[in-house]
Amino acid sequence: ATARAASAPRTVRFLGRPASLFTALARHFTPRASFLVLTEPVPLKVRRALGSREHLIRDSATPPHRVSWIDDERLLIAGADSEVPSSRSREQVLVQRTGQLMYELSTFYPDISGLPPAYGWDAEYCQTSTSLPVIGPHRNYPHHLFACGGHASVTSAFLASRVLLRHHLDEPDPSDASFGFGH
Numbered sequence: 719a720t721a722r723a724a725s726a727p728r729t730v731r732f733l734g735r736p737a738s739l740f741t742a743l744a745r746h747f748t749p750r751a752s753f754l755v756l757t758e759p760v761p762l763k764v765r766r767a768l769g770s771r772e773h774l775i776r777d778s779a780t781p782p783h784r785v786s787w788i789d790d791e792r793l794l795i796a797g798a799d800s801e802v803p804s805s806r807s808r809e810q811v812l813v814q815r816t817g818q819l820m821y822e823l824s825t826f827y828p829d830i831s832g833l834p835p836a837y838g839w840d841a842e843y844c845q846t847s848t849s850l851p852v853i854g855p856h857r858n859y860p861h862h863l864f865a866c867g868g869h870a871s872v873t874s875a876f877l878a879s880r881v882l883l884r885h886h887l888d889e890p891d892p893s894d895a896s897f898g899f900g901h
Contacts (some may be wrong), residue, residue, distance in 0.1 A: 728886055731856045732878070735844040742858050746801045746899060747844030747867050752781075753798040753815035755823070756837045759791040759829070764829045775826070783819075785826060792836065802842055812838055843868070853881040853897040854890075864899075 722828035738742040760768070780890045781799035788794045798818050803811040816838030824831045831845035846852055863885050866877035881897055884890045 727870060728861050728863050730863045730882055731865070733797075733844075733864065735842060736866065740859065740864075741875045742857065742868065743899075746852060747846060749802045749842060750799055750845045751840045751842050752804045753800075753812070753819060753838065753840050754794065754796045755816050755819045755877060756788060757793045757820075757823075757834045757901055758834050760793060760830060762790070764833075765791070767829050769821075777826075785823065791832070793823060793827070795819050796841075799823070801842075803840075806838075812840060815840070840866060850897060852899055853878050854885050854894060854899070858881055858898050 722761050731740070732887075733740070735749060741765060750777050752857075755843065765771070768850060772853050773786075775783075775785040777783050779797070781797055781832045783795060796819075798815045800811075800815075816835050817847035819838070820833075820835050846867045851865060853865045855863055863882050865874075867883060868874055881890075883893060
């Protein structure tokens with residue numbers, strides 16, 4: 719199949735959360751924060767005991783934990799999602815969540831108990847009522863296509879690329895409406 723040219727120029731906006739230029743979109747999202755911790759290098763003896771480093775582990779907890787190896791030496795764990803902490807309590811919450819994630823990591827891998835964190839940080843994102851990303855046009859912003867909300871993932875990025883391309887070519891699929899602002 720050949721793609722035809724789009725009928726009008728468009729700007730594509732990938733937003734973790736609506737920027738000040740798009741305040742009308744904010745009502746569709748709830749601000750959230752995910753917390754991440756990177757460990758100090760895991761000793762070789764412990765790395766060998768932990769097995770394969772080729773996979774990302776995601777559990778079924780709410781919120782889920784995501785654990786992966788970085789540089790084959792360090793573990794990265796993400797989770798403990800919550801409301802965005804106030805600027806006044808942010809540092810205190812970050813210290814608490816870093817400790818929480820290190821403890822929870824030790825329940826996955828008891829052999830790493832006592833391993834200190836190297837870094838802890840938070841990442842803000844917005845969540846929709848369905849936990850799905852919102853992808854497509856919005857009636858208040860002609861000539862714009864949006865991909866907003868949800869956790870950043872390869873799957874979400876691929877989905878957004880397909881849905882946005884169909885909208886850009888004026889060939890939306892009926893199923894694309896499931897990800898629109900009206901769902």
